Amino acid sequence: MKDVSANLRPTRRIDRRSAGVAPVTGADVYEAALTAFADRGYFGTSLKDIANAVGLQAPSLYNHISSKADLLSEIVLDTLSTVFADFEAAVAAHDNPVDQLREATYVYALHHATHRRETMVVNQDARHLEGKSLEQAQDMRRTHERDFRRLIADGIKDGYFQHPSPKLASFAIREMCVSVARWFHDQGDLKPEDVARTYASQALRVVGVTP
Amino acid sequence: MKDVSANLRPTRRIDRRSAGVAPVTGADVYEAALTAFADRGYFGTSLKDIANAVGLQAPSLYNHISSKADLLSEIVLDTLSTVFADFEAAVAAHDNPVDQLREATYVYALHHATHRRETMVVNQDARHLEGKSLEQAQDMRRTHERDFRRLIADGIKDGYFQHPSPKLASFAIREMCVSVARWFHDQGDLKPEDVARTYASQALRVVGVTP
DNA sequence: GGTATATACTAACGGGCGTTAGTTAGTACA
DNA sequence: TGTACTAACTAACGCCCGTTAGTATATACC
Numbered sequence: 001m002k003d004v005s006a007n008l009r010p011t012r013r014i015d016r017r018s019a020g021v022a023p024v025t026g027a028d029v030y031e032a033a034l035t036a037f038a039d040r041g042y043f044g045t046s047l048k049d050i051a052n053a054v055g056l057q058a059p060s061l062y063n064h065i066s067s068k069a070d071l072l073s074e075i076v077l078d079t080l081s082t083v084f085a086d087f088e089a090a091v092a093a094h095d096n097p098v099d100q101l102r103e104a105t106y107v108y109a110l111h112h113a114t115h116r117r118e119t120m121v122v123n124q125d126a127r128h129l130e131g132k133s134l135e136q137a138q139d140m141r142r143t144h145e146r147d148f149r150r151l152i153a154d155g156i157k158d159g160y161f162q163h164p165s166p167k168l169a170s171f172a173i174r175e176m177c178v179s180v181a182r183w184f185h186d187q188g189d190l191k192p193e194d195v196a197r198t199y200a201s202q203a204l205r206v207v208g209v210t211p
Numbered sequence: 212m213k214d215v216s217a218n219l220r221p222t223r224r225i226d227r228r229s230a231g232v233a234p235v236t237g238a239d240v241y242e243a244a245l246t247a248f249a250d251r252g253y254f255g256t257s258l259k260d261i262a263n264a265v266g267l268q269a270p271s272l273y274n275h276i277s278s279k280a281d282l283l284s285e286i287v288l289d290t291l292s293t294v295f296a297d298f299e300a301a302v303a304a305h306d307n308p309v310d311q312l313r314e315a316t317y318v319y320a321l322h323h324a325t326h327r328r329e330t331m332v333v334n335q336d337a338r339h340l341e342g343k344s345l346e347q348a349q350d351m352r353r354t355h356e357r358d359f360r361r362l363i364a365d366g367i368k369d370g371y372f373q374h375p376s377p378k379l380a381s382f383a384i385r386e387m388c389v390s391v392a393r394w395f396h397d398q399g400d401l402k403p404e405d406v407a408r409t410y411a412s413q414a415l416r417v418v419g420v421t422p
Numbered sequence: 423g424g425t426a427t428a429t430a431c432t433a434a435c436g437g438g439c440g441t442t443a444g445t446t447a448g449t450a451c452a
Numbered sequence: 453t454g455t456a457c458t459a460a461c462t463a464a465c466g467c468c469c470g471t472t473a474g475t476a477t478a479t480a481c482c
Contacts, residue, residue: 041252062470176383176387195379202380205419234458267460274460279440279441428480433473433475436470439469441465443463443465448458448459451455
């Protein structure tokens with residue numbers, strides 16, 4: 001590049017370094033990927049999309065990430081482990097199935113309202129993980145599913161709940177919470193806590209508990 | 212191609228026409244696309260994947276389809292219009308909100324159990340439609356959503372249901388049905404009708420109706 | 423002031439994508 | 453037997469993808 005007039009031509013793309021702009025961080029990239037993946041899906045998002053969202057050229061992303069797949073697995077595994085930890089804490093905080101289910105549903109619904117993008121990516125794109133990341137994600141999901149169902153099955157067995165099928169009750173309750181991420185919007189009239197409270201009471205209704 | 216020994220070399224790909232195999236139909240392609248899209252998503256599926264599934268080379272698909280996008284829009288619009296028609300019929304068949312909601316939930320859950328692939332594609336990939344197809348899909352979805360919510364709102368207003376929010380009740384009921392497509396399997400112990408019946412009664416419980 | 427490091431850039435690679443063009447094999451019918 | 457049509461094939465196009473290589477700029481520290 002010997003063109004000395006380069007810095008005079010306005011058609012030239014500006015170089016982020018010469019523009020006095022703060023450098024992009026790994027967190028910025030993570031954030032942009034989150035938004036893009038949630039919006040258009042993992043395969044519907046290119047690295048160029050993500051780079052443009054943070055004001056970089058695509059190859060510059062590699063100063064912050066190790067691959068596109070790694071970005072996805074970070075999002076999915078972070079989210080799943082948080083969700084699972086929340087569930088365990090909710091159950092441990094109470095000593096009867098009614099309060100345990102109410103609290104577990106509350107934190108599950110709440111998380112899907114307060115972390116819409118993360119949970120949408122988990123539910124849409126976790127299947128596109130590969131290798132060890134996929135296994136880890138599947139393990140966490142299975143464990144959460146098993147424990148949630150067991151909570152309901154025990155509640156039925158001990159007479160707290162009335163329902164013909166722990167399996168169906170568990171799927172229904174969990175999946176109605178999951179879908180909160182699909183329609184909830186912060187600027188609406190409802191606060192995440194309102195939604196979570198209503199969903200917790202819906203969960204109890206599903207298993208036959210009426211206040 | 213002047214190689215006269217071509218028909219002697221076993222490494223050569225067989226030509227479907229010379230193999231005495233029945234020709235592929237448009238329905239075959241539709242079916243294969245359905246399975247692939249449901250499994251790996253629209254962007255996760257290549258035309259080569261679909262072609263291989265029916266035993267063709269990718270360009271041969273164009274004897275049966277007009278484009279990949281068209282294949283998606285056909286699946287999505289077919290499914291949405293069926294689902295919406297089912298809902299209308301269910302409501303029209305009864306004259307009180309309790310029976311209407313029970314029936315509407317029953318057919319909605321049933322369709323998600325009996326047409327898993329179709330409904331999964333709708334819910335995962337309808338957003339990737341473009342132009343008029345996207346608008347049509349959004350319109351149908353919005354109408355269904357509005358009518359479902361209105362059914363619940365009216366039921367609350369007239370004292371049949373008890374629930375603080377028609378919006379939340381409607382989302383919860385609809386989305387728990389949608390998710391049936393995600394876990395239901397035909398070879399399990401439950402029949403689609405069993406699941407639908409249980410979900411219908413769960414829906415009534417959500418709005419405070421106890422049998 | 424010199425050097426190391428982090429962060430950015432451009433150029434380019436190999437590969438897969440959806441799609442089009444042009445050709446060939448089998449079938450139905452005059 | 454000749455002709456038209458359907459359904460298949462191969463070849464190839466232009467484009468975008470994720471990623472790597474190599475280079476430049478700004479900053480932090482000695």
